[in-house]
Amino acid sequence: MVNVVKRIQEYNAGRDPQRLQLKYKNIRNDPFTFLRGTCHLFYERLPQSGVMRSAPLAWICGDLHLENFGSYKGDNRLAYFDLNDFDEAALAPVSWELVRLLTSVLIAADAAPNGAADSRILCRSFIDAYGAALTLGKPRWVERDTAQGMVGDLLNSLRGRQRADYLNARTVRKGKLRVLNTDGKKALPASDKQRAKVTAFMKRFAAEQPNPDFYKVLDVARRIAGTGSLGVDRYTILVQGKGSPDGNYLLDLKQALPSSLAPYLKAAQPRWKNQAQRVVSLQRRCQAVSMAFLQPVMLGKTAYVLRGLQPSEDRVALKQPRHTLAEIQQVMTVMGNIVAWAQLRSSGRQGSAIADELIAFGEGKKWKKQLLDAAQDCAAQVRKDWQTYSKAYDAGAFKL
Numbered sequence: 001m002v003n004v005v006k007r008i009q010e011y012n013a014g015r016d017p018q019r020l021q022l023k024y025k026n027i028r029n030d031p032f033t034f035l036r037g038t039c040h041l042f043y044e045r046l047p048q049s050g051v052m053r054s055a056p057l058a059w060i061c062g063d064l065h066l067e068n069f070g071s072y073k074g075d076n077r078l079a080y081f082d083l084n085d086f087d088e089a090a091l092a093p094v095s096w097e098l099v100r101l102l103t104s105v106l107i108a109a110d111a112a113p114n115g116a117a118d119s120r121i122l123c124r125s126f127i128d129a130y131g132a133a134l135t136l137g138k139p140r141w142v143e144r145d146t147a148q149g150m151v152g153d154l155l156n157s158l159r160g161r162q163r164a165d166y167l168n169a170r171t172v173r174k175g176k177l178r179v180l181n182t183d184g185k186k187a188l189p190a191s192d193k194q195r196a197k198v199t200a201f202m203k204r205f206a207a208e209q210p211n212p213d214f215y216k217v218l219d220v221a222r223r224i225a226g227t228g229s230l231g232v233d234r235y236t237i238l239v240q241g242k243g244s245p246d247g248n249y250l251l252d253l254k255q256a257l258p259s260s261l262a263p264y265l266k267a268a269q270p271r272w273k274n275q276a277q278r279v280v281s282l283q284r285r286c287q288a289v290s291m292a293f294l295q296p297v298m299l300g301k302t303a304y305v306l307r308g309l310q311p312s313e314d315r316v317a318l319k320q321p322r323h324t325l326a327e328i329q330q331v332m333t334v335m336g337n338i339v340a341w342a343q344l345r346s347s348g349r350q351g352s353a354i355a356d357e358l359i360a361f362g363e364g365k366k367w368k369k370q371l372l373d374a375a376q377d378c379a380a381q382v383r384k385d386w387q388t389y390s391k392a393y394d395a396g397a398f399k400l
Contacts, residue, residue, distance in 0.1 A: 002044060004385050005392045011040045011260070015231025017400045018188060019222065023230035024398040027389065032107045034386040036227040039063045039088055040260035042100060045381050051370040053266075055095035056353035056361050059282050059346040062088030062261050063228065064097045065104035069335055070315040071154055073308060074289035079158045081142040081151050081334070082287050083342055084310065087229060088259045089282035091267045091351050094343060094361065095371060101126065101339070102375035105332075107382055118325055123375065125329045127368050129336030134362025137355050139341035141288030142334060149330040150316050150323065158314070164246040170309075171219075171238060171248075178245050180221040180238050187221035187236050195220045198235050198253065201299050205306075214249070216240035223252065223309075232257060233302075236309060250309035251293060255302060270350050276303035285349060286342040 012020055027037040035042065039062070046052065061068065061083050070084045102123050109119035144155040170186060171178040182189045190198070198220045206215035219238040224230070233255040241249035256275035272278040276296035284290050292308035316331055340362070348354040353361075361367070392398065 002041075004041065004388045005397055007041055007044070008038060008389065009398070011038075012231060016222065016233065017231075019224060020231035021398075021400050022224065023227065024393060024400075026227055026230070027386075028393045031110065031383050031386040032104065033227060034389060035104055035107055035382050036063075036065055036067065037230075038385070039228050041385060042103070042378070042382070043096070043261050043264045045378065045385075046096065046099070046264065047374055047377065050374075051095045051367040052093065052099070052374060055093040055367065056357045057091055057267050058094045058097070058343040058352050058358065059286055059349065060090065060092050060094065060097035060343075061086050061282075061286065062090050062092070062097070062259055064101040064339065066101070066108055066335075067104075067315055069338065070310065071158060072310045072314065073292050075292050075294070076289060077292070078289070079144050079155050080287075080289055081147060081155060082289075082338055084287075084291070085226075086279050086283040086286070087256070088261055089279060089286075090259045090261045090265055091269055092261060092265055094353075094358070095367070095374075096261075097339060098127070098130065098371055099374050099378060101335070102371060103378040103382060106375055106379040110383075120372075121325065122328060122332050123372055124368075125332040126336040127371065129333040130340045131336075131362045131364075131368065133337045133340035134344065134358050137344060137359045139288070139345040140337070141341065142338065147334075149334075150327055151331060151334050154314065154316055163248075167246065167248055167250070170236070170250060173245060176245050178218060178238060178248055180219045180236055182221050184224070186224055188224060190220045190222050190235065194222070194235070197299060198237060201297070202237065202239070205297065214239065214241055218244070218248065223254075225252075228260075229254070233304075252305075252307050252309040253297075254305050256296070256305050267351060274298070274303035276305050279305050282346070285346040288341070288345070 023037055027034045068085045071079055071081050072084055074080050105122050106119045109115035147155050170181055172181050180187055199217045202215055202217045206212040217239055221236045223234045223236040235253045237251040237253055239249050241247045256279050258275055280296045294307040297304050297306045343358055344355055346352055347358055
């Protein structure tokens with residue numbers, strides 16, 4: 001018998017109290033946000049029979065859900081739509097990745113008028129696209145010139161984004177200089193100790209780069225972003241970039257913790273130097289093009305992931321009522337393709353199945369129904385666990 005309240009409290013122990021309280025409040029809102037914020041609980045509940053055990057091994061992001069796809073600037077400065085969160089990445093059966101995504105579709109559809117019927121259609125669109133892309137055996141990618149529908153609209157909207165406008169949304173102008181906006185929405189003030197730690201690190205980091213002045217720190221704040229990782233040591237860093245005020249850049253520095261899948265993995269995992277190396281290595285391996293500035297770094301004895309700050313708004317808003325079922329189906333097809341491409345791209349590496357095994361899996365049919373059945377069970381469990389959590393939260397069990 002899983003004690004939901006105890007498991008959540010134990011998993012989040014030691015996190016920044018101010019941001020952890022935000023997480024607890026957020027996951028009280030609805031089952032979908034709860035699913036996002038309790039990846040560890042999902043895998044503890046995951047069935048371990050049939051396709052959940054027999055599917056080929058692949059490098060998976062581990063926390064696949066509808067909002068783990070988004071646009072970003074690659075290190076070649078072009079915009080892509082791809083998987084974008086690899087904190088939980090590990091070597092595991094492909095079915096683990098798929099059933100979590102399908103569960104998120106079923107949960108997200110709860111509030112829609114035709115939710116149950118539509119969610120089954122969307123799940124089939126995703127599964128069929130995933131299987132077909134595996135069968136072709138050739139990884140591709142989604143960029144602005146090839147994207148269509150809602151994904152194309154998202155990537156095209158980035159074309160007109162001005163750096164100054166983006167900076168204005170995250171910073172406050174003080175003459176010719178900027179400071180980060182710490183109003184509690186996207187960021188919170190950093191303590192003097194935290195600011196000094198990050199600034200000292202960036203100075204050492206900059207000294208090893210071709211253009212050290214680019215990384216001159218102008219301001220540091222504690223970042224508010226994500227759901228599952230809220231409370232983890234994380235910073236937004238405003239750096240000089242190409243010059244103040246409108247050439248500044250925003251960087252994201254996030255502590256890398258062990259994958260929440262780790263206790264349940266049967267496949268032997270590589271001996272990574274640290275958790276940041278795991279996250280970055282697998283992100284580089286699975287994405288078509290790496291995010292700008294992406295690299296593992298050390299602050300003292302603690303591993304962090306450094307990358308360009310990616311706006312949380314750069315996702316396809318599937319919950320909008322104005323979108324038709326056909327439009328959302330098209331997005332699900334794109335997502336199915338992306339997951340298959342990531343697995344093909346990283347196939348045959350350190351224990352993952354070779355492309356031929358993935359192709360053979362994609363050609364199968366039995367696994368599709370098994371996955372849908374497993375996702376239905378998982379969705380029911382998530383709803384039940386959220387109800388348990390909500391009662392405990394309302395009773396004050398999660399007040400810090």
